[in-house]
Amino acid sequence: MKKKWQKVLSTALLSTALVATLAACGSGDGTSDSGGGKKESGKSGDKVTLKVPVYDRGVEGVPNVTDNYWTKYVQENFGDPNDITVEYVAINRQDVMTDYSLLASSKDLPTILMEYDYPKVSQWANEGYLATFDMDDFKEAAPNYYAQMEAEGQMDYTKMNDETYFVLGNRPNWSNGFNFQQFYRKDWLEEVGVDEYPNDYEGWKDAMIKIQDKGLAEHPAGGQMIPGQGADIPWIFMDHPIDEENWASYVSAVIPALGFEPSEELLKRENEKYDLGLLDPEYYLTDEASAQAKFANGESFVFGGYISNTMDWLKTFYENNPDAELGIVPPAENDEKAGTSATYMADNPYGMIVGFASTASDEEVQAAWKYLDWMADEENLKTMQWGVEGENYTINEETGLPESDVDYDGDKKQGYNNNTDYWCAVTASRVVGELEDQIDAIAPKGLPQSFNDEILANTNRKEELAKEGYAVNFPAFTVPIEAETENTGTLTETYKELRDKLVMAKPADFDKLYEEYTKKYEDAGFKDVTEERLQAYKDGNSTSLLVVE
Numbered sequence: 019m020k021k022k023w024q025k026v027l028s029t030a031l032l033s034t035a036l037v038a039t040l041a042a043c044g045s046g047d048g049t050s051d052s053g054g055g056k057k058e059s060g061k062s063g064d065k066v067t068l069k070v071p072v073y074d075r076g077v078e079g080v081p082n083v084t085d086n087y088w089t090k091y092v093q094e095n096f097g098d099p100n101d102i103t104v105e106y107v108a109i110n111r112q113d114v115m116t117d118y119s120l121l122a123s124s125k126d127l128p129t130i131l132m133e134y135d136y137p138k139v140s141q142w143a144n145e146g147y148l149a150t151f152d153m154d155d156f157k158e159a160a161p162n163y164y165a166q167m168e169a170e171g172q173m174d175y176t177k178m179n180d181e182t183y184f185v186l187g188n189r190p191n192w193s194n195g196f197n198f199q200q201f202y203r204k205d206w207l208e209e210v211g212v213d214e215y216p217n218d219y220e221g222w223k224d225a226m227i228k229i230q231d232k233g234l235a236e237h238p239a240g241g242q243m244i245p246g247q248g249a250d251i252p253w254i255f256m257d258h259p260i261d262e263e264n265w266a267s268y269v270s271a272v273i274p275a276l277g278f279e280p281s282e283e284l285l286k287r288e289n290e291k292y293d294l295g296l297l298d299p300e301y302y303l304t305d306e307a308s309a310q311a312k313f314a315n316g317e318s319f320v321f322g323g324y325i326s327n328t329m330d331w332l333k334t335f336y337e338n339n340p341d342a343e344l345g346i347v348p349p350a351e352n353d354e355k356a357g358t359s360a361t362y363m364a365d366n367p368y369g370m371i372v373g374f375a376s377t378a379s380d381e382e383v384q385a386a387w388k389y390l391d392w393m394a395d396e397e398n399l400k401t402m403q404w405g406v407e408g409e410n411y412t413i414n415e416e417t418g419l420p421e422s423d424v425d426y427d428g429d430k431k432q433g434y435n436n437n438t439d440y441w442c443a444v445t446a447s448r449v450v451g452e453l454e455d456q457i458d459a460i461a462p463k464g465l466p467q468s469f470n471d472e473i474l475a476n477t478n479r480k481e482e483l484a485k486e487g488y489a490v491n492f493p494a495f496t497v498p499i500e501a502e503t504e505n506t507g508t509l510t511e512t513y514k515e516l517r518d519k520l521v522m523a524k525p526a527d528f529d530k531l532y533e534e535y536t537k538k539y540e541d542a543g544f545k546d547v548t549e550e551r552l553q554a555y556k557d558g559n560s561t562s563l564l565v566v567e
Contacts, residue, residue: 069128144498187369194480200322204345240318241301255280266555364489369446505543
């Protein structure tokens with residue numbers, strides 16, 4: 019019996035993750051201005067310009083992010099009928115905060131500001147980038163989008179200091195998400211006599227040394243520089259159950275926690291990898307693209323990334339290594355000897371956090387609300403996610419579900435990961451059918467191997483772990499953390515410098531240096547950050563650890 023795609027898609031959109039933040043869109047005969055007063059929309063003499071951010075990921079083979087078939091499609095099908103000029107603004111995915119800061123300083127912020135990490139959008143609110151608004155007005159202007167937020171229980175994330183700043187996209191399968199996977203050299207393990215991926219540290223280390231000794235890779239653990247913001251979140255080194263005050267004080271998507279005991283254990287392990295030569299001695303010069311290329315060239319054991327139907331770097335890997343076999347790294351398990359747990363980073367219980375520029379006019383904010391609601395409409399979202407039937411996708415006759423054509427290269431070619439950077443304001447992933455169908459909708463295709471079964475097994479295992487309390491995400495604060503705003507730039511740069519010194523130190527010197535660098539890091543502002551976070555938590559101005567039932 020065929021499943022009806024429309025019905026499945028509609029149900030899934032209103033029933034998956036939890037919650038979160040920014041403000042967007044509108045439809046209907048009337049829209050609301052950011053101050054709460056209603057204004058009539060519709061035909062007017064001049065078009066309103068709506069500036070919408072879109073990530074520029076530097077990925078080869080995708081259309082120009084600000085000018086392609088799909089940006090024109092939005093203009094023709096949403097912009098023109100509403101007297102709105104839609105202008106997409108490229109944002110460097112690797113340096114989001116700098117790009118927004120430069121746009122703010124030049125008084126050229128896009129109408130919509132959006133990010134996945136709550137500390138980043140709260141910083142924008144604190145720095146005056148974002149306007150406040152009346153959620154009742156948003157509800158009237160953007161009923162599709164509002165209904166999704168309400169269904170997912172996201173209203174608690176929309177406010178800071180009792181003012182409404184945000185509306186929130188959906189995050190399907192947030193506690194056991196499968197969008198990110200790590201690929202490893204299964205053939206190398208077999209060649210050195212290891213039957214399965216070693217899920218304890220001593221077993222992993224032994225396998226890496228054997229790979230090294232066999233001459234399969236000089237530095238099998240690879241490695242790369244940490245990004246400008248966010249890194250080294252020591253999930254598996256945190257005692258289980260997690261201490262909630264420590265979680266609120268130290269766990270952040272933005273500022274690494276030098277001085278937090280689990281971070282010390284993480285860096286001590288990195289130090290050992292470096293000392294054994296498992297880690298590339300030039301990891302600190304290796305960016306993500308270079309690390310990806312090294313894996314594709316057969317120089318490292320593992321590399322992780324967000325999956326999609328089309329993954330050019332995996333295609334390159336098989337071209338370069340035609341006899342290779344890859345596997346998917348399973349979730350971590352408790353390792354008593356290493357003192358680690360199965361704790362893992364769950365996704366936020368919300369997708370994109372959306373806010374509106376404080377410099378935008380009422381008409382521009384209304385256009386943004388209308389845009390979000392248009393994108394949240396079932397038919398519009400389906401088209402943006404899947405493209406045109408017969409070109410971008412076909413319908414499977416047995417299941418009645420869509421299947422993307424990964425080889426399509428015509429004029430309607432979609433952007434990165436099936437246009438995700440255009441519809442991410444609504445939801446974080448495509449959702450159709452059952453869990454197996456959802457995985458298949460984004461799993462790599464056109465490769466010598468299928469990874470669907472391994473991804474499904476991992477997802478089911480994470481669901482079990484989540485119910486045992488091992489799925490942990492980031493705290494979100496409903497008040498600005500002033501010390502974060504003041505010190506983020508200094509701390510992230512300081513951390514990179516101190517981290518590399520610790521990783522490259524002689525193991526005998528590690529403990530002494532860690533104590534010295536912790537004091538330096540605290541004095542640079544980290545102590546102020548943790549104290550302010552803890553106080554906000556104690557005052558009831560933060561989320562709590564989420565429990566998955």
